Amino acid sequence: MEEKKLMKGNEAFAEAAIRGGCHLYFGYPITPQNEIPEYMSRELSKHGGSFVQAESELAAVNMAYGGALTGHNVFLSSSSPGIALMQEGISFMCSAEIPVVMLNISRGGPGVGGIQPGQADYRQATKGGGNGDYHVPVFAPASVQESVDLIYDAIPIAERYRNPVMILADGMLGQMMEPVTLPEHRAVRSEAELLAEKPWALNGHGDKRERMVIQSLHLKPEELEAHNMHLEEKYQSMRKELPKYQIKNCKDAEIVFVAFGTMSRIVNEAIDQLKTEGITAGLIRPITLWPFPEAAFDEIDPSTKVVISTELAIGQMMEDVKSAVAGRFPVELIYRTGGMVPTPMEVARRAKQILEAIR
Amino acid sequence: MKTVFEYTRGMRPVTTTYCPGCTHGIAHRLVMEVLVEKGLLGDTIGVSPIGCSILSHDYMNVDMCESAHGRAPAVASGIRRALPNKTVFTYQGDGDLASIGAGEIIHAAHRGELFTTIFINNAIYGMTGGQMAPTTLIGQKSTTGVDGRKKEISGMPLRISELLATIDGAVFVERVALNTPANVRKAKKAIEKAFTVQQMGLGFGLVEVLSTCPTNWGLSPVDSMTWLEENMIPYYPLGNFRCPEEVK
Numbered sequence: 001m002e003e004k005k006l007m008k009g010n011e012a013f014a015e016a017a018i019r020g021g022c023h024l025y026f027g028y029p030i031t032p033q034n035e036i037p038e039y040m041s042r043e044l045s046k047h048g049g050s051f052v053q054a055e056s057e058l059a060a061v062n063m064a065y066g067g068a069l070t071g072h073n074v075f076l077s078s079s080s081p082g083i084a085l086m087q088e089g090i091s092f093m094c095s096a097e098i099p100v101v102m103l104n105i106s107r108g109g110p111g112v113g114g115i116q117p118g119q120a121d122y123r124q125a126t127k128g129g130g131n132g133d134y135h136v137p138v139f140a141p142a143s144v145q146e147s148v149d150l151i152y153d154a155i156p157i158a159e160r161y162r163n164p165v166m167i168l169a170d171g172m173l174g175q176m177m178e179p180v181t182l183p184e185h186r187a188v189r190s191e192a193e194l195l196a197e198k199p200w201a202l203n204g205h206g207d208k209r210e211r212m213v214i215q216s217l218h219l220k221p222e223e224l225e226a227h228n229m230h231l232e233e234k235y236q237s238m239r240k241e242l243p244k245y246q247i248k249n250c251k252d253a254e255i256v257f258v259a260f261g262t263m264s265r266i267v268n269e270a271i272d273q274l275k276t277e278g279i280t281a282g283l284i285r286p287i288t289l290w291p292f293p294e295a296a297f298d299e300i301d302p303s304t305k306v307v308i309s310t311e312l313a314i315g316q317m318m319e320d321v322k323s324a325v326a327g328r329f330p331v332e333l334i335y336r337t338g339g340m341v342p343t344p345m346e347v348a349r350r351a352k353q354i355l356e357a358i359r
Numbered sequence: 360m361k362t363v364f365e366y367t368r369g370m371r372p373v374t375t376t377y378c379p380g381c382t383h384g385i386a387h388r389l390v391m392e393v394l395v396e397k398g399l400l401g402d403t404i405g406v407s408p409i410g411c412s413i414l415s416h417d418y419m420n421v422d423m424c425e426s427a428h429g430r431a432p433a434v435a436s437g438i439r440r441a442l443p444n445k446t447v448f449t450y451q452g453d454g455d456l457a458s459i460g461a462g463e464i465i466h467a468a469h470r471g472e473l474f475t476t477i478f479i480n481n482a483i484y485g486m487t488g489g490q491m492a493p494t495t496l497i498g499q500k501s502t503t504g505v506d507g508r509k510k511e512i513s514g515m516p517l518r519i520s521e522l523l524a525t526i527d528g529a530v531f532v533e534r535v536a537l538n539t540p541a542n543v544r545k546a547k548k549a550i551e552k553a554f555t556v557q558q559m560g561l562g563f564g565l566v567e568v569l570s571t572c573p574t575n576w577g578l579s580p581v582d583s584m585t586w587l588e589e590n591m592i593p594y595y596p597l598g599n600f601r602c603p604e605e606v607k
Contacts, residue, residue: 059463062430066438067440070438070442203404
């Protein structure tokens with residue numbers, strides 16, 4: 001049954017994963033996502049699932065691979081440096097075609113960085129920190145409710161493509177409290193139902209079929225190329241089927257901001273502020289960061305003066321914005337970094353300066 | 360006519376790519392014979408990480424997955440938590456388990472994970488071409504230590520069985536060797552016990568198998584057996600380090 005509650009982001013995210021059918025969770029303490037492993041350690045076993053506190057994020061992601069290759073749904077969470085450690089497993093799971101859902105409650109970097117919110121994992125998430133030709137769909141929620149919905153929906157998406165899916169939510173979303181409507185629990189599937197739906201899952205051959213292998217190693221280059229082309233076909237389907245975005249006042253806007261997650265909420269207020277000063281501004285909010293929603297940029301009115309990538313990172317998304325804009329408009333950048341979050345006034349002021357310079 | 364020996368159905372009827380004189384073939388067969396005799400073949404999932412034996416899934420007639428270098432114990436932990444009624448094992452070399460995967464094996468043992476590890480110790484990296492492992496003996500030549508391992512530079516070889524035997528969750532730890540028919544029989548007995556420990560839910564079990572690598576040792580298969588006996592066994596003494604009362 002659906003349930004309305006006031007919840008802290010991280011706890012709501014964990015609950016969404018449980019309701020979505022996550023059976024196994026492997027975690028390691030790292031701020032600002034600690035409420036997730038804590039919640040899972042208390043709650044997951046009540047729903048028949050298992051929680052393991054791994055010895056490292058490296059172990060956690062490999063446990064996730066092991067759990068998920070049996071056909072069971074696995075949820076993983078961490079924060080920026082922890083996600084960096086998981087890249088080996090992410091690349092491996094893409095190669096072996098094992099679905100898991102991962103949540104990055106991102107903070108400021110590089111290195112250990114800080115523990116305040118950041119979006120500087122954009123490149124790590126969308127361009128891949130691991131080796132090889134692979135992609136991971138990345139969803140970027142802007143509220144606790146949207147995070148809950150995207151986590152819940154990501155589980156069947158990962159299963160459908162047999163590929164890891166990432167939710168990139170910054171530390172602000174993890175730590176804030178908001179009212180949230182929790183989705184109903186997905187029906188629990190029996191072992192037999194799981195295996196019928198996922199005939200690739202390992203469960204022992206039971207002396208009834210040939211033994212099966214889940215692998216990542218392809219020593220023959222022609223075989224590896226064929227496998228990579230098979231993966232690329234899936235990525236092409238994702239590019240067609242997954243892009244998701246929200247657009248606001250882009251019809252007659254002088255400025256079009258591009259912002260995701262927490263930053264998009266600040267930009268929304270900056271737009272209201274600019275309006276009081278007689279400047280019309282709109283917003284493209286990518287909900288998928290990979291595939292990047294390029295179609296959204298076709299909706300920008302030709303009279304628009306400037307497109308501004310607005311980030312808690314130094315122009316990481318701007319690379320994709322420039323590629324999507326394809327020379328049609330000037331592209332500028334407003335950012336704070338290292339865990340600093342700008343006020344709406346600050347964004348409005350800097351946007352106004354950029355616009356004046358262009359006029 | 361009475362059949363006194365046959366090819367175990369635990370092994371697939373294919374030719375392995377292992378080098379002549381390599382003991383992987385013996386170790387594979389022992390593990391598979393034990394699973395067949397225990398009636399576990401159809402309910403087992405194996406994990407083969409990076410190393411020569413990553414290809415063991417071509418030869419062993421059980422469901423298997425590959426794993427990244429050293430991570431097999433984490434992968435096996437995930438499988439075992441998902442499938443509490445199945446049998447799970449990892450088959451790992453010494454570069455894999457004692458070096459890059461040292462953290463994973465220690466913590467799987469520490470949690471008392473209910474799977475069995477077959478640890479193939481041949482004192483060298485095989486697949487990558489004979490580099491020094493944490494288990495390489497003092498004076499033993501390798502491609503990253505052409506004058507032989509020196510204590511001052513690389514420390515003393517790591518004794519994994521002794522190390523793991525200090526961990527409560529590792530309830531069965533035994534070191535065996537494959538250099539003589541008698542030792543092969545003892546190895547099978549130890550592997551059988553390690554799987555019994557898993558079946559009884561008593562904790563984590565590991566069998567360290569002293570093995571040969573004629574190619575990277577630069578010795579003939581026969582000389583390799585002698586080298587193992589004269590050099591490895593004195594430093595890596597055979598025997599049981601931990602065994603629960605229930606399987607003694």
